[in-house]
Amino acid sequence: SEAVIGWRIPLGQGIAGWVGAQGETVIVADVRSDKRFFSNVDAESGFTTESILCVPLVTKGHTIGAVEVMNKKNGTFNEDDLAALQALAIPAATAIENAQLYEKQVKTVRRLAETQSQLVQSAKLAAVGELAAGIAHEINNPLTSIIGLTSLLLDSPELGASPEGEAREDLQMVNEEARRARDIVRSLLNFARTDTPRRQPVDFNQLIEEAIFLVFTKNISQRVTLNKSFTPLPQTHLDANQMKQVVVNLLNNALQAMAAEDSPMLTITTYLSPVDDPDHTEGSDQQVICQIRDN
Numbered sequence: 001s002e003a004v005i006g007w008r009i010p011l012g013q014g015i016a017g018w019v020g021a022q023g024e025t026v027i028v029a030d031v032r033s034d035k036r037f038f039s040n041v042d043a044e045s046g047f048t049t050e051s052i053l054c055v056p057l058v059t060k061g062h063t064i065g066a067v068e069v070m071n072k073k074n075g076t077f078n079e080d081d082l083a084a085l086q087a088l089a090i091p092a093a094t095a096i097e098n099a100q101l102y103e104k105q106v107k108t109v110r111r112l113a114e115t116q117s118q119l120v121q122s123a124k125l126a127a128v129g130e131l132a133a134g135i136a137h138e139i140n141n142p143l144t145s146i147i148g149l150t151s152l153l154l155d156s157p158e159l160g161a162s163p164e165g166e167a168r169e170d171l172q173m174v175n176e177e178a179r180r181a182r183d184i185v186r187s188l189l190n191f192a193r194t195d196t197p198r199r200q201p202v203d204f205n206q207l208i209e210e211a212i213f214l215v216f217t218k219n220i221s222q223r224v225t226l227n228k229s230f231t232p233l234p235q236t237h238l239d240a241n242q243m244k245q246v247v248v249n250l251l252n253n254a255l256q257a258m259a260a261e262d263s264p265m266l267t268i269t270t271y272l273s274p275v276d277d278p279d280h281t282e283g284s285d286q287q288v289i290c291q292i293r294d295n
Contacts, residue, residue: 003045014038019054019066025086027077028052053077055085057093064093064100136185143182150175187214197242201235204243204288205270211247212268220255224264231271236288247290254294267293 011021018036019026031037031049042049054068067089072081150171187210208230216226251266258264269291 003047004041007041009038014041015052015054016066016068019056019068020063023056023058023063025055025082026052027082028054029076051077053081053085055082055089057089057096059093059097064097067092133189136188140182140185140189143178143185146178147175147182150178183213197239199237199239202238202240202243204233204236204238204290205230207240207244208247208268208270208290211244211251214244214248215251215255224255224258224266227265227267229267229269233270233272233288247292250292254292258294261295263295265295267291269293 009017009020011017015026015028015031015034015036015038017038028034028037029051031052037049037052041047048071050071052068052070053072054066056063057065057067067085069077069081069085153171154168154175212226212228216224254266255264258266269289271289272286273289275285275287
């Protein structure tokens with residue numbers, strides 16, 4: 001029996017497959033004379049089938065399988081045997097269907113629990129996003145003041161005539177870092193903005209650069225090697241903010257997958273490829289491809 005446990009016979013294959021497909025009972029006194037007989041089971045198990053009685057497993061008007069008995073010890077299978085097997089098949093079919101429904105219910109409950117968990121996580125991320133947007137607004141104001149004041153100092157004639165070159169370099173660094181922080185804040189605000197989706201011509205390579213700018217902080221840049229291979233692309237009609245979210249998610253997934261790697265490397269490639277869909281009717285016969293690959 002161990003040899004046949006787990007075997008799956010397609011509908012229509014073998015006598016059991018024929019019964020399952022047709023929904024009819026079968027009595028075969030000599031399987032060698034029946035062209036429907038599937039001999040592979042005997043070959044695999046070492047069992048020798050001589051005769052078969054097979055009935056369909058029917059519940060609620062549809063066939064879900066078949067049950068068969070083989071090699072009656074005394075005599076040949078008859079109508080009494082058929083009636084007995086049919087009486088067994090009715091509760092068996094009900095039990096099998098109930099088990100399948102229970103398993104399906106368990107999977108549904110598990111999927112709902114996972115969906116609920118994802119919704120809770122999404123709500124948390126949304127709350128964090130709103131908080132980050134509010135903080136970004138607050139940070140933006142002092143950054144503007146820092147940039148304005150350092151720019152005035154750098155342009156002042158007193159500092160220009162000063163022999164202290166280090167002071168100018170330090171001030172220049174403050175100005176540049178403040179501008180960089182302001183760009184990050186602006187990118188976060190644009191990323192968190194919930195506008196109505198709107199397609200417009202976009203430079204896809206530039207969109208990816210902006211996504212990289214959001215994800216690749218200085219700490220990550222020092223740890224992960226980034227390889228970029230961008231092919232010049234035509235303007236692509238899409239919603240830039242939504243697509244940027246997709247790219248950011250892919251980049252974050254790649255970075256998380258490489259968290260334990262000794263030499264993490266991320267490769268981003270863009271190129272044009274012919275459209276494979278024969279039903280494609282739009283004007284362009286090319287599509288934009290973006291590949292994000294981690295090691």
